[in-house]
């Protein structure tokens with residue numbers, strides 16, 4: 001850690017041999033990370049076509065990212081060259097000349113936020129693709145409990161850590177009108193950025209840093225407040241567990257709403273796109289013959305879409321408990337309550 005900081009503070013203080021040595025270990029760390037996993041679905045999804053559409057390429061290849069920010073000499077704000085498949089999140093995604101000068105990032109909600117330059121790359125790609133305001137627009141018309149055949153599931157996309165972290169300032173989650181939501185997670189000075197908690201190369205959380213304050217315990221056992229958010233009477237578990245209980249409560253509430261209000265039961269899959277399917281045999285599970293695209297759920301009411309979006313957003317950010325625990329709890333609580341669920345035992349931050 002110390003050696004790493006010295007290199008960053010100023011090459012003046014370290015010999016070039018030592019920089020070369022660091023670069024070597026960074027290469028090894030990066031090579032073992034998800035960013036270098038060339039065979040992952042996130043990099044091979046377009047293999048049949050051979051090129052990645054511009055709207056996807058920004059985040060799914062280093063070349064697309066450089067094109068978007070004009071780091072390759074092209075126009076800023078668009079991907080205007082053909083991005084071939086086969087790329088990953090390579091070194092130059094973050095180290096191309098000019099990458100370190102990006103100091104603000106636009107979110108899908110349209111809001112632009114100033115960020116620490118070391119975080120600008122992470123924030124661009126890990127921000128999701130929809131945003132709460134788009135859900136508000138899509139669900140603004142018509143009765144909240146009447147099926148709108150024009151609605152389909154709006155997928156927030158995956159691991160939108162930056163949108164969680166920024167809270168209401170990025171408007172990642174669907175935010176119910178008349179409710180207040182926290183802004184960016186105020187953790188502790190020096191540990192509020194992506195790259196202060198995660199190594200930018202291995203991507204792993206620097207656990208040794210966490211134990212200085214939180215002690216020797218698994219990350220998902222960390223809790224800061226003796227508040228029983230999920231109403232299960234247990235404040236001995238981590239805030240991650242409180243969020244997980246609320247998430248499970250919410251999915252049960254979505255199923256109950258689909259059954260009793262819409263009259264068309266829904267089955268929810270954790271892995272099959274687009275995640276919400278008609279529960280044709282009514283057993284409450286997404287069976288393999290149900291979890292197929294042609295059987296996707298088609299009876300969305302505005303109220304159900306809002307809650308399902310929040311559910312999926314938090315489900316697909318497994319670090320939400322560390323990115324912005326209270327923002328996650330607020331949205332889960334509000335979604336459960338809006339569907340008519342019992343929130344009498346729960347605590348809203």
Ligand code: HEC
Nearest residue numbers: 041042045055056058059124125126127128129157158159
């Ligand atoms: C704002 C950035 C961004 C954009 C734009 C984007 N993605 Fe992604 N996508 C991501 C990130 C980040 C992940 C990685 C999630 C993870 O770590 O598993 C991902 C993951 C995926 C996955 C893998 C999902 C899985 O379950 O493994 C697919 C498939 C995918 N994206 C398709 C697309 C398509 C198709 C488009 C364009 C229509 C697109 N993405 C646009 C950021 C983006």
Ligand code: HEC
Nearest residue numbers: 007008022023026027030089090091093094118121195200
């Ligand atoms: C996802 C972004 C990202 C990727 C990909 C990445 N790095 Fe880094 N790297 C960083 C960040 C952030 C720092 C910390 C320095 C800073 O604050 O800008 C850093 C620091 C470094 C440093 C220390 C000196 C310096 O420039 O500050 C070296 C050397 C380095 N990276 C090499 C590499 C190499 C080689 C690769 C590819 C194998 C790579 N990096 C891939 C983000 C990245």
Ligand code: HEC
Nearest residue numbers: 034035037040042058059065089121122125194198200203
């Ligand atoms: C150009 C887009 C891009 C940038 C920049 C980027 N990421 Fe990623 N990140 C991705 C994609 C795509 C994946 C999924 C790769 C895979 O599935 O193998 C991913 C995966 C990850 C994962 C692992 C998730 C998992 O499913 O295991 C972490 C953690 C992560 N990124 C953190 C960061 C951090 C921290 C930064 C900034 C230093 C950053 N990312 C910068 C696109 C990006």
Ligand code: HEC
Nearest residue numbers: 122126159161162165191192193194197205219318319322
């Ligand atoms: C307070 C520390 C902290 C900050 C700040 C932070 N993270 Fe995380 N992040 C975590 C923890 C803890 C996890 C859960 C992973 C684990 O348990 O190992 C996580 C998980 C993730 C994951 C999912 C990894 C996986 O294996 O599925 C991604 C992607 C991610 N973070 C990206 C980011 C990005 C991008 C930022 C900045 C916008 C960021 N994180 C800021 C602590 C942090």
Ligand code: HEC
Nearest residue numbers: 187188197206209210212213222223224225239321322325
């Ligand atoms: C300098 C001390 C310090 C360090 C180091 C530290 N934390 Fe924290 N952490 C805190 C404090 C203080 C809070 C309470 C913040 C608040 O008011 O919500 C907190 C809150 C949290 C929470 C939310 C708990 C809850 O119940 O809301 C998580 C999760 C967390 N930290 C994870 C991490 C991770 C992961 C690391 C290491 C990358 C880390 N922390 C390093 C002091 C620290």
